[in-house]
Amino acid sequence: MTEPAPASPSAFDQLSRWLGVGTSVIAPVTLLTTLLFYFGYVSSRAEYRYFGLDVDTIGLSTNDFVMRSPQVLLVPLLGVSLTAIALLLVHVRLRRHPPSPATVGRGMSLALVLIAAGLVLVLGHAWFGRWSLYALVTPLLIGVGTAILAYAFWMPSAPAWLRRSHDDRARWVRPGVTALALVVVATSMFWATATLAEWSGRGIALQTARHLDELPAVILDSSERLYLTDGIVEETALPGGAFPFRYRGLRLLIQGETHMFLVPDRWSPSNSTLAVATDGSVRVQFRFENQQP
Incomplete structure (x- = not known):
């Protein structure tokens, strides 16, 4: 008795598969293009504001802003890459030689202090907003503090009330907190990078003005x-x-x-x-x- 030939995939299945592949490629590309456009726009806005122009009156296209963004993002990309390498090395070291519970507790306390300082700056914008480093220090305090706190949650020597137990009915709390912490860190990085983009545009304008x-x-x-x-x-x-x-x-x-x-x-x-x-x-x-x- 011969076995029936396998059914060929329907046109709908093939279309769904291709749509899935296309979506997985197009979505990151669209997000990257949007980020490049935004940072190019922020930099160009600061650059031409020095010369008394609103960048929207010039009539630059989306492609123009995207092409201007690599120079703006060069320093942030180098900084993030070098920082990521250092953090990975620190992670390997900590996994091989976990810190003591007291050290983890001090790290969490430091993280809470950094977050509190950042929140004070955010809430006190009316008083601290004119500080030249405000737009860079504030997101760095919040982002670094949140990252340290989220990482400490998963340390083997974390406080007992953070460790997962078999009868824990709220196992989703720690993963949920970690996910929200990643959102805070990503937002802080976006804020800090936008600040650097604005500073870069201002620096380009000053350099141009010195060599008109x-x-x-x-x-x-x-x-x-x-x-x-x-x-x-x-x-x-x-x-x-x-x-x-x-x-x-x-x-x-x-x-x-x-x-x-x-x-x-x-x-x-x-x-x-x-x-x-x-x-x-x-x-x-x-x-x-x-x-x-």
Whole structure:
């Protein structure tokens, strides 16, 4: 008697399998793209705010923000990777040589102090919010304290009331607390990384302002007088034509979707950013670098 041939998978089963695979790939990619966009946006917002611009008025695309994020995330990624290596080595050491219950108790006490200090800063934002390191120290205190506390929960030498017993009716408490602790740690890392991204954007702006002469040089011909008062940009009259006013000493800061944003080629307290429409109402020339090939 021959055995029946195995039934071939239905089209629905195959579709479900492919959807499962696609979801497992697309979801992480979407999350990564969202994070890259966010950190690129935070950095760009801080960078162009220094020059008096709201980044939303420039018209950068999602891809532009994503492409700007690797430079912002370089330091946080290096820091997280090195910290993870150190923590893994510490974990191996502690598993081989568990600390005493007294040491675990002191570690938990330290964790509670760190969390309490972070909560004091959060609740006292009205008083501590102007501290320059507030946005970095606060999430680090909460995140580090929570991580230490969650790790101590699972130590073999943890306090007796935390150890699992066979007749324990609330076995889900410790895993639940650990899951919530991971959420707190992830949120703290996100907050700290966003702060570093903002600082990075500000640093890029300061670096650019110190070397404005390295930006692309622009000669601007306009049909109307611009009345620039910074004392750096030079105005000359052109005989006749549709553009009787020429301006030298300008540099291209960034080009958006509908405007170019120009700045003087030297920093001054009276500097301002000039928004020039790219609709043909002005004539723009980009100068070669003054270096013979």
